[in-house]
Each structure stands twice: as C-alpha cells, then as structure tokens.
Amino acid sequence: xxxxGRAVVLETSGVPFYGPDGRLDGYRGIDRDVTRRKxxxxxxxxxxEQLTQTEKLASIGQLAAGVAHEINNPLGxxxxxxxxxxxxxxxxxxxxxxxxxxxxAYEKGEFEEIVExxxxxxxxxxxxxxxxxxxxxxxxxxDTNEGVSRISSIVKxxxxxxxxxVGDLVSHDLNNCLKDALKIGWHEVKNKAxxxxxxxxxxxxRCRPQQLTQxxxxxxxxxxxxxxxxxxxxxxxxxxxxxxxxxxxxNGPGMSEEVRKRIFDPFFSTKPVGKGTGLGLSIAYNxxxxxxGTIEVDSRPGLGAKFRIKLPLANEAAxxx
Ligand SMILES: Nc1ncnc2c1ncn2[C@@H]1O[C@H](COP(=O)(O)OP(=O)(O)OP(=O)(O)O)[C@@H](O)[C@H]1O
Ligand SMILES: [Mg+2]
Numbered sequence: 391x392x393x394x395g396r397a398v399v400l401e402t403s404g405v406p407f408y409g410p411d412g413r414l415d416g417y418r419g420i421d422r423d424v425t426r427r428k429x430x431x432x433x434x435x436x437x438x439e440q441l442t443q444t445e446k447l448a449s450i451g452q453l454a455a456g457v458a459h460e461i462n463n464p465l466g467x468x469x470x471x472x473x474x475x476x477x478x479x480x481x482x483x484x485x486x487x488x489x490x491x492x493x494x495a496y497e498k499g500e501f502e503e504i505v506e507x508x509x510x511x512x513x514x515x516x517x518x519x520x521x522x523x524x525x526x527x528x529x530x531x532x533d534t535n536e537g538v539s540r541i542s543s544i545v546k547x548x549x550x551x552x553x554x555x556v557g558d559l560v561s562h563d564l565n566n567c568l569k570d571a572l573k574i575g576w577h578e579v580k581n582k583a584x585x586x587x588x589x590x591x592x593x594x595x596r597c598r599p600q601q602l603t604q605x606x607x608x609x610x611x612x613x614x615x616x617x618x619x620x621x622x623x624x625x626x627x628x629x630x631x632x633x634x635x636x637x638x639x640x641n642g643p644g645m646s647e648e649v650r651k652r653i654f655d656p657f658f659s660t661k662p663v664g665k666g667t668g669l670g671l672s673i674a675y676n677x678x679x680x681x682x683g684t685i686e687v688d689s690r691p692g693l694g695a696k697f698r699i700k701l702p703l704a705n706e707a708a709x710x711x
Pocket of ligand 1: 642659
C-alpha cells in the first residue's frame with residue numbers, strides 16, 4: 391500500500407541477514423513499484439488475446455464469405471433452371487390436356503373437334519418449338535445435377551475441414567497412406583503422368599491414416615491436373631532428423647508467386663468453374679497442422695512444383711505399447 395492509500399505492486403529484491411546466533415533476522419534490499427509495468431503487461435496480454443480472437447473471426451468470416459460465394463453461384467443457376475423446367479412443364483401439361491380432348495373427340499366420333507384439337511396441338515408445338523424444349527429440358531437436368539454435385543462437394547469439403555481433428559490417432563506407416571492415395575487417384579493419374587515412387591523402408595507416424603491419405607491424394611491429383619507433356623510425378627519418403635519427410639513433385643507449369651502465396655487459402659483455385667472447389671490444399675494444411683507437422687511448397691513458373699510435408703515420427707516405445 392502506497393502512503394497516499396493506492397494499492398501498488400512491488401517487486402522486491404534483497405538478501406537475508408542473520409543475527410550473531412545465526413538466526414534469520416530479516417531481509418535487506420529494495421522494493422520497486424512495478425504497478426505500471428504489471429498493468430502494461432496485463433494490457434498487452436489482453437490485446438494479444440483479442441488479436442488472436444479477431445484473427446480467428448476474420449478467417450471464419452473469410453471462410454463464410456467464400457462458402458456463400460461458392461454455393462451461391464451453382465445455387466443461382468439451379469434456381470433459374472428449375473424456373474425454366476417449371477415453364478416447360480406448363481407447356482407439357484397444355485399439350486397433354488389437348489391430347490386428352492383429342493382422344494375424347496375421337497371416341498365420340500366428333501370429326502370437327504378432332505380437326506380442331508389436332509390443329510391446336512400442331513400450333514402449340516410450333517409456338518413452343520417442342521423439339522427444342524424436350525432437348526433443352528434434358529440438358530437443363532444435366533446442368534442442374536452438376537450444380538447440385540458442386541454444392542455437395544463444397545459441403546463435403548467443409549465437413550472434412552471441420553472434422554480435421556476428429557478420430558483416433560494410431561501408429562501407421564505413411565508409405566501405406568501414399569500407396570493408398572495413389573490407388574484411389576490412379577484413374578486420374580494413369581493417363582497423365584509417369585509416377586516414380588522412391589519410398590524408404592517404413593515411416594511410422596502417430597496419425598489418422600485416412601486423413602493423411604486424403605492429403606497425399608489431393609497433392610497427387612493437383613500434380614496430375616497441372617502437368618502437361620512428358621509429365622512426371624515423383625514421390626519420395628525418407629526419415630530426416632527424427633522426422634518423416636514426404637516430397638511430391640511434378641514437372642508441370644509451376645505457379646507464379648501470387649498463386650503460390652494463396653494456394654492454402656480456402657476456396658482459392660485457378661481451375662475452371664466446376665473443376666475445383668479450392669478446398670483441397672486448405673484441408674491438407676489443416677490436417678497436417680493438426681498432426682503437428684508442416685506442409686510447404688517450392689514452385690516457380692515453368693519449374694514445376696514440389697510439395698514438402700514433414701511429420702513427427704512415432705515414438706517407437708509409445709507405439710509398441
Ligand atoms: N502441382 C501444382 N502445380 C501448379 N499449381 C498447383 C499445383 N497444386 C496446386 N496448385 C494451385 O493451387 C490451387 C489450389 O489447389 P487446391 O487443391 O486447394 O484446390 P483445387 O485443386 O483448385 O480444387 P480442389 O482441390 O477442391 O479440387 C490450384 O487451383 C492451383 O492453382
Ligand atoms: Mg486440389
């Protein structure tokens with residue numbers, strides 16, 4: 391307590407002193423008033439926490455805006471397709487009604503009505519260009535289906551993103567994840583590039599194997615989508631300084647610095663609409679981070695791309711237990 395009644399925080403440094411009998415008599419030293427410093431430290435901690443919170447909110451906001459944008463686009467054309475289909479349905483209903491009338495007139499043998507309804511049917515067919523309408527309805531259904539699949543792949547991607555930390559950790563050989571990823575993605579890769587595998591003996595990592603397979607699959611599929619002629623994809627696994635090290639490289643067109651800086655952002659994609667959601671690498675980044683590892687890329691225009699993933703190796707004793 392200060393003499394003016396204020397509560398203050400004191401930092402004391404001193405040395406004990408002892409009486410002639412060797413008993414502790416007290417301390418001699420100085421007290422420093424650190425009230426201000428403590429207050430500043432407290433304010434700084436609060437500010438840092440607030441900043442982290444703001445950053446989190448900003449990235450959630452960014453993600454939400456991205457999701458809204460990505461879903462809005464296919465949703466827009468699905469809605470407009472449904473409107474067109476409902477107009478086409480009205481035409482088919484009118485035609486069906488006229489055919490009903492025609493068939494009634496035919497049953498009753500009312501010749502004049504038969505001619506009248508036939509003419510009405512032919513007129514309507516011409517007006518609406520029936521052949522076009524039928525073909526267009528088929529095409530619209532295909533497009534609508536594509537839009538719906540796009541929305542569901544975005545939703546699936548978001549689920550994967552939010553479930554990055556779910557599931558049990560087991561000791562697993564990363565080489566098997568790499569082989570599984572290659573098996574799953576083989577239909578994409580086989581006609582695009584020659585794949586060369588250079589895997590070490592075993593690479594045991596505490597992990598959620600399916601998630602790591604998903605990471606490798608996305609990087610491999612990205613490579614196969616990027617490469618052009620004389621395409622090669624090299625997959626290397628090795629132990630380096632107690633870490634598992636995976637490198638997936640391709641001799642595709644590489645990427646510019648602007649692209650490289652953004653590839654881990656959710657929804658960043660340079661692929662044509664409908665080809666990529668842009669979630670692949672952001673999910674990969676989250677999964678690797680959740681596993682205590684890192685994922686980096688080395689790429690320049692014309693010089694291909696090299697993805698490097700490092701993960702902590704399983705503690706052999708822990709994994710044996
Ligand atoms: N090997 C590569 N070579 C060149 N560019 C790449 C490579 N891998 C990724 N990219 C760039 O990074 C972008 C983001 O990749 P990401 O996997 O996140 O999304 P995507 O492949 O576009 O879509 P999705 O994975 O959802 O199908 C790609 O659109 C592409 O521009
Ligand atoms: Mg991808």
